[in-house]
Amino acid sequence: EAQVTQNPRYLITVTGKKLTVTCSQNMNHEYMSWYRQDPGLGLRQIYYSMNVEVTDKGDVPEGYKVSRKEKRNFPLILESPSPNQTSLYFCASCISWSSHGLKGSYNEQFFGPGTRLTVL
Amino acid sequence: AQTVTQSQPEMSVQEAETVTLSCTYDTSESNYYLFWYKQPPSRQMILVIRQEAYKQQNATENRFSVNFQKAAKSFSLKISDSQLGDTAMYFCAFMKHVYGGATNKLIFGTGTLLAVQP
Numbered sequence: 681e682a683q684v685t686q687n688p689r690y691l692i693t694v695t696g697k698k699l700t701v702t703c704s705q706n707m708n709h710e711y712m713s714w715y716r717q718d719p720g721l722g723l724r725q726i727y728y729s730m731n732v733e734v735t736d737k738g739d740v741p742e743g744y745k746v747s748r749k750e751k752r753n754f755p756l757i758l759e760s761p762s763p764n765q766t767s768l769y770f771c772a773s774c775i776s777w778s779s780h781g782l783k784g785s786y787n788e789q790f791f792g793p794g795t796r797l798t799v800l
Numbered sequence: 801a802q803t804v805t806q807s808q809p810e811m812s813v814q815e816a817e818t819v820t821l822s823c824t825y826d827t828s829e830s831n832y833y834l835f836w837y838k839q840p841p842s843r844q845m846i847l848v849i850r851q852e853a854y855k856q857q858n859a860t861e862n863r864f865s866v867n868f869q870k871a872a873k874s875f876s877l878k879i880s881d882s883q884l885g886d887t888a889m890y891f892c893a894f895m896k897h898v899y900g901g902a903t904n905k906l907i908f909g910t911g912t913l914l915a916v917q918p
Contacts, residue, residue: 720910738905
């Protein structure tokens with residue numbers, strides 16, 4: 681079954697304790713990204729990756745790190761979590777767009793099930 | 801920068817009735833994609849419907865349809881024959897087109913919580 685998995689699904693931690701949220705996809709997608717969802721703010725992109733060893737900042741990258749050593753995995757790292765990083769996190773993946781001319785191609789993004797993180 | 805605005809934080813509809821969720825966006829781009837995502841209590845993000853900006857015809861998917869007004873930068877979602885399973889948070893989202901494809905980055909609105917009443 682084609683899917684994006686995230687672990688853990690729920691995590692309660694304390695300020696300053698390093699943590700990693702894993703994301704894995706089995707669809708051979710080049711593009712992967714992380715979003716955080718906060719009430720009244722919708723989802724905002726944290727980081728994205730166009731392919732292995734290619735990552736870049738999204739709109740809210742402060743306090744986060746990512747790596748892309750393998751195509752299927754895109755972990756989100758919080759080196760020193762703070763309470764303002766309490767949020768719902770989503771990983772997403774899709775095929776990179778390919779040249780189909782001006783009218784282009786849209787590639788559906790597949791979302792993971794979400795990780796509820798609480799930082800005390 | 802692009803922005804997406806959903807001005808209705810919460811809405812309620814009776815089962816079998818029709819409801820329309822509003823979305824407006826701001827962009828200087830001429831080519832882009834618009835989406836409606838559904839997030840039920842399970843929190844899973846589910847794509848409901850998408851619209852390519854270059855298409856004049858409004859997209860439809862079974863009971864879901866959109867009213868895309870490009871000049872007004874408006875993209876509303878109509879749900880017909882509402883069902884209890886439609887109860888969810890609905891997000892409007894924008895994706896910029898670049899030559900050869902799309903950026904893959906989604907810009908979301910703040911969401912509308914829809915409750916379908918029995």
